[in-house]
Amino acid sequence: MQAAVDAGIAIxxxxxxxxxxxxxHYIDLRAKQTGITLKWEDFISWDLPWLxxxxxxxxLGSSKGADIERRLAEKLGKRIFASIKEVPVIERDQxxxxxxxxxxxSR
Numbered sequence: 001m002q003a004a005v006d007a008g009i010a011i012x013x014x015x016x017x018x019x020x021x022x023x024x025h026y027i028d029l030r031a032k033q034t035g036i037t038l039k040w041e042d043f044i045s046w047d048l049p050w051l052x053x054x055x056x057x058x059x060l061g062s063s064k065g066a067d068i069e070r071r072l073a074e075k076l077g078k079r080i081f082a083s084i085k086e087v088p089v090i091e092r093d094q095x096x097x098x099x100x101x102x103x104x105x106s107r
Contacts, residue, residue, distance in 0.1 A: 015090035021047040
């Protein structure tokens with residue numbers, strides 16, 4: 001999980017707004033505290049709609065979930081990066097670093 005979070009931070013520093021599916025770990029912790037049991041399939045069904053909306057996938061390595069994500073990214077024609085070094089750096093708006101759809105809200 002630490003490598004995925006570190007990658008998310010690095011991607012954010014490149015100007016992007018990453019979705020880090022590993023952070024649903026905290027949702028799982030809270031669910032357990034409230035007596036709710038979430039299965040692995042629940043997390044994949046939570047994760048995949050985000051992949052449909054994203055621009056690209058950073059594939060850090062093979063796992064059951066990562067391989068499903070990669071196959072879906074390929075099917076959707078998404079760019080797939082194998083390392084942070086491949087992720088392009090983009091310019092964010094200088095006003096609070098907000099993406100275009102949020103700029104009007106910052107006024």
